[in-house]
Amino acid sequence: MNSHHDGTARGPLAHLRVLDLTSDVAGPWCTKLLADYGADVIKVERPRTGDPSRAHGAFPGGVPHREKSALYLWLNTSKRSVTLDVATATGRAMLLALAVRCDAVVHDWRPSEAARLRLRYGDFAPGHEAVVVTSVTAFGQGGPYAEWQAPPIVALAAGGQHYMAGDPDREPLQSAGYQALYQAGANAFGATLAALWAVAATGAGQAVEVAAMEAQAAVLELFLPDYAYRKSQALSKRRGNFASAAVGIYPAADGYIGIHAMPKNWPQLLEAMDAGWMADDERFVDNRARLRHDDELSAELYNWAASVTKREAYERAGETRAPIAPVNTIGDLLQSEHLRARGFFRELDHPFAGRLTYPGAPARMPATPAAPSRAPMLGEHNVEVYGELLGLAPADLVRLAAAGVV
């Protein structure tokens, strides 16, 4: 069932074992990447309820079920699940014993939570100098906001990307899903691998910290760099779907298309639009002229977009190599011939949720192919993990369950 169990995992990280103390999105995305690329990730969940993402949905037929939540199923592939109440002395001791058998520990606690549980870096490292302890939170392990309540929208609001999204005359707009947290999780994945790389050379682990606020602030496109350097606020405003007429989202005959024509893409854009006459029009003759006549250019692009379907525009884009894309719906994505030809999506069976289509990996690593497996059921690997790593017998697990520890 689990790829680590049957010995078929060959991903680039098949030599690593990771103790995953995270829930919701940011931490689980980090540890899902570790797991999908081959690491043996042991996810520690609260007894009975498990990761809160098990209650998030979507659910088949809209009926909640802790083994059928889309968010959990997606973010916990390839992991093993054990239950453990880490707030009990027995549970904490078991957790520390598991950590000794792991290369890395990932948690998403605020400093006071880690302190209360006595599970800070300094609690893991003695006797296990090589361990990497990664925290992934909204605000990091120090600073004035470190103890703030931080649901996803708070992490987004503080990072600068929230203010910059949306229409200028409306409130800032949160993009769909949990983008601030995905960014934090991807950074935590990279940072953990960097620290583990150093462990192999020096034998010394360390605490690693990723804050969603910083992860977002570091990639504010040209807006933050320009303000940081020129101290001009000219670019620090929301601009809706348009940076200029040549960079925006336009309604097409059957949906929307996106155009992103930098100066060097102008000839290709005209070719895609079959609008060679514009090359000779003095209003559009160079980038400066086009910016001066932005409204007129916008009108031309609206007219053209409305005259084509998403598919027609995209085909023209491919023929002419113009940066034009359809605004794909999920339905469009799942029917994409390109993604199908590349075998991007894959199907996984789950005993409760059934067969579902899952996105593939963000990076293809052909020398080390990995085969992600379905997300675990709550506590599915208690017997296996506690037996294998802690030497506990099934009878011991019965004792622990009766005490509410697992």
Next chain:
Amino acid sequence: MASGAPELSADARLPLAGVRVLDLTMVWAGPVGTRFLADMGAEVIKVECARAWDQLRSLHFLGGDTERWWDKSAYFNHNNRNKYACTLNLKTARGRELALRLVAGSDLVFENYRADVIGTFGLDYDDLRAVKPDIILVSMPSHGKSGPEADHVAYGTNVEQLSGLASLSGYPGLGPHKSAIAYGDPNAGTLAAAAALAALHHRRRTGEGQHIEVAQWEAMIPNIGEFVLGYGMTGGQPESIANRHISRAQGVYACAPEGDAADAWVAVSVGSDDAFAALCRTIGRPELARDERFADVVSRHHHHDALDEIIGAWTAGRTHRDAAAALQAAGVAAAPVLRIPELMADEHLQARGFWESVTHAIAGTWEMEGVVWRLGRTPGHVRVPPPCYAEHNGWVLHDLLGLDDAAVAALERDGIISSAPDLRIHA
């Protein structure tokens, strides 16, 4: 491995000390990716040439008559700090030969050209492997290197449109909406840097390199993975809920202007009955906790608009910082929706030392974002200022490749290297 660059403040303690990256990437996705590795101590050598220089250098907003504007673009400089820059015209046989000699001394090569371009230089994976059998090549084409749309081009905004995220986002009923940034770029860059590290781990154990492919479109889809699975469960695409949440009562509320900032907002999010009671006390409306319209999670959603009005009436009389601080002190999740100037002045990031000063020979001194991957024992910093165009030609050609002055002069004469970009490009 290599001798250090002349001004290299090499920190042998940094995790990637001794790892060399040949960076053929331009614009944002590739450069922001290799920046992560540079921040962790890798020696990243960026390659440009007169007719193929990084377009980010042109996005400077300083006016076209600014002296050496191509060395002053903040967008370029922020994304290329801790790196070195040289020139090589990869379209020439001599330029290719020299690039391959650099490959032979490198651990990683990054490229984010359109799928078919690197092959026209004769620098495909097999070409690289011939001179460095365990090389790790990271290719980052927007659509991937195979499939019927492999030759399409896309910027980061297009990647977001292709991925499905734009169609899922937006003000309810008003069509798709982009996120704040060309999101496809840093997303692919972050994941490509991490994948490169995964490949290094594998190489150390097995001696085997590989050719990693990060199709930026594919790298973006996992960020909406729960919607893809949800589609399979429900057969439909959900309407955007914008700033709301499936369960929590939350929104973004206008606040009193502060200084010249009329456009001020606070995000508030209530996830429990206790937090709602705390919210009611904080806004001076304790009776609302017993109001049947807001008595439980479901009622609060049914009367969300009315709740928004009540919260908004309170926030309108406060700055976003004061509102957020008061709510957080009461145990209610809230944060100011920080504008960029506020973000850079923010007390939390200041206390954490996030911003770092950089001094650049041409562009001067300013503050930029620090290192996101915070390693406690071996922290990364801005060690090397962003490189001017061709700044490290001498180090690369003389020290790394062993060419003498006559050979370098010949390269300049033949247009293989240059000291200034051709300004007709990206005009």
